[in-house]
Amino acid sequence: MALPGTFLPFDKILCPIDFSEPSYTALKAAGELSIHFSSRVTLLHVLHPIPVVKDAAGAAHATGEDTGPSHRDDLEEVALASLREVGDEEGLTGERVSLVVLRDDPAEGIVHFSSDQGHNLIVIATHGRTGWRRSVFGSVAERVIRLARCPVLTIGDPSEW
Numbered sequence: 001m002a003l004p005g006t007f008l009p010f011d012k013i014l015c016p017i018d019f020s021e022p023s024y025t026a027l028k029a030a031g032e033l034s035i036h037f038s039s040r041v042t043l044l045h046v047l048h049p050i051p052v053v054k055d056a057a058g059a060a061h062a063t064g065e066d067t068g069p070s071h072r073d074d075l076e077e078v079a080l081a082s083l084r085e086v087g088d089e090e091g092l093t094g095e096r097v098s099l100v101v102l103r104d105d106p107a108e109g110i111v112h113f114s115s116d117q118g119h120n121l122i123v124i125a126t127h128g129r130t131g132w133r134r135s136v137f138g139s140v141a142e143r144v145i146r147l148a149r150c151p152v153l154t155i156g157d158p159s160e161w
Contacts, residue, residue, distance in 0.1 A: 009037040010151075014119040016044045016110050016144075019082060022125035026155040030123040031090040033153075042098040042119065043087050045079045046109040076101045107143035115149050122152045 015030035017023045027043070034041045083099040102109045114122055126141045145152045 009039070010121040011037065011039050012117070012119045012121075013037075013039050013041045014044060014110070014114045014117070014122045015041055016046065016106070016122070016124050016140075017083060017086060018045070018106075018125070018140075019086075020125065020127065022127055022155065022157040024086065025157075026123050026125040027086060027090055027092075029153065029155050031092055033121070033123065034092070034096060040096060040098065041087075041092055042100055042117065043083045043092070044100045044102065044110065044113060045083055046106045047075060047079060047101060047103045048106070049103050072103075076103075106140045107147065110140070110144050111147040111149075120150050122148055122150060124152060124154055126154050126156050 010033060013030050013034055015027055017027060030041050033039065079101045080099055083101070087093065087097050087099065100113070102113060104112070110122065110124070113119075122144060124141050124144055126139070141152075141154055145154070
């Protein structure tokens with residue numbers, strides 16, 4: 001069976017960032033790869049959708065404190081500014097980097113965005129959860145590996161090395 005498409009060079013790299021230390025390690029790897037392959041890097045942060053519950057009358061209500069449109073916009077602006085900051089720290093600026101904030105299920109959002117935008121490598125952190133924590137919380141990286149249509153490079157948590 002022939003592999004679909006061409007994998008090398010990696011000219012469009014996607015690096016999901018959840019603002020954890022492991023994701024910063026993955027960002028360093030994505031930055032190094034982008035230099036090696038003269039690639040563009042997209043830094044992506046996926047915000048969980050705000051849950052909506054229905055009352056007895058069937059009217060939808062968002063859960064949480066202030067969940068109006070201005071609050072959602074504020075969350076996206078803060079995430080975008082934070083992406084810019086971590087990108088700048090790694091020297092990913094100007095034409096080399098794109099910054100994107102989505103509201104979706106993290107794994108599905110990463111995979112759909114990667115596929116829609118034609119990324120040919122995803123560099124993602126793993127958090128090293130095992131046992132019951134993995135069962136309860138799941139693994140975004142594991143789901144991305146299973147669902148992605150391009151290669152996925154996983155970078156482990158340096159504190160686990």
